[in-house]
Amino acid sequence: MIFRQLFESETSTYTYLLGDEETREAVLIDPVAAMVDRDLEVLEEHGLTLKYVLETHVHADHVAGDNTLRERTGCRVGVPEQSGVDCSDFKVREGEPVEVGGIRIEPLYTPGHTDDSHCYVVGDRVLTGDTLLIDGCGRTDFQNGSAGDLFESVRNKLFTLPEQTLVYPGHDYNFRHVSTIGQEKERNPRLGLSNDRADFLEIMANLDLPYPKRIDEAVPANKQCGRGNAA
DSSP: OEEEEEEETTTTEEEEEEEOTTTOEEEEESOBGGGHHHHHHHHHHTTOEEEEEEOSSOOSSSOBOHHHHHHHHOOEEEEEGGGOOSSOSEEEOTTOOEEETTEEEEEEEOOSSSTTOEEEEETTEEEEETTEETTEEOOOSSTTOOHHHHHHHHHHTGGGSOTTOEEEESBOSSSOOOEEHHHHHHHOTTTSTTSOHHHHHHHHHTOOOOOOTTHHHHHHHHTTTTTTOOO
């Protein structure tokens, strides 16, 4: 499998490219509209044809590149079924794998950061979106987020994966690239096994984070697969 972790610096967003070496089919997960040209260049560099774009959730910090990529490549767009999005070509659901050549992508429904959040298990790795970050997690104070749901999603789904599973997050603000399930269980200051549910709820209730700068633009655009927004 061809695997590339691509970075967008303004919002510290990771986009993931997975490509099958035999069929030359590929999928992009969480593409950013402003980085579409880069993503297409990487696809061309590897001789890949984009089959799918997948979203982990409706993002509040950036506009998605879904529609632009669909217009330019003919790919199909998959968005979690809980997202309230009508522009996608198919709905992402837990228990319904997405296959790209010989690559099998297993969606896990992990609500908490938002009510539509999904993670994607691909062999020995899991792409965790904003649900589980390296030494952290996504905030839960908008888009029907729930700290309690996030705790249950991580503890009852992600932390039941093998400890050697590689964790590739949707963001990192400290230039880190990968963790493991075992590492997050041991040392995640919010969700590690040394903390219980009450500890986590208290931590999340007292984050006092600023309102996301682009949420009023990004969420409506992303409910239209980024339509009408090129940056």
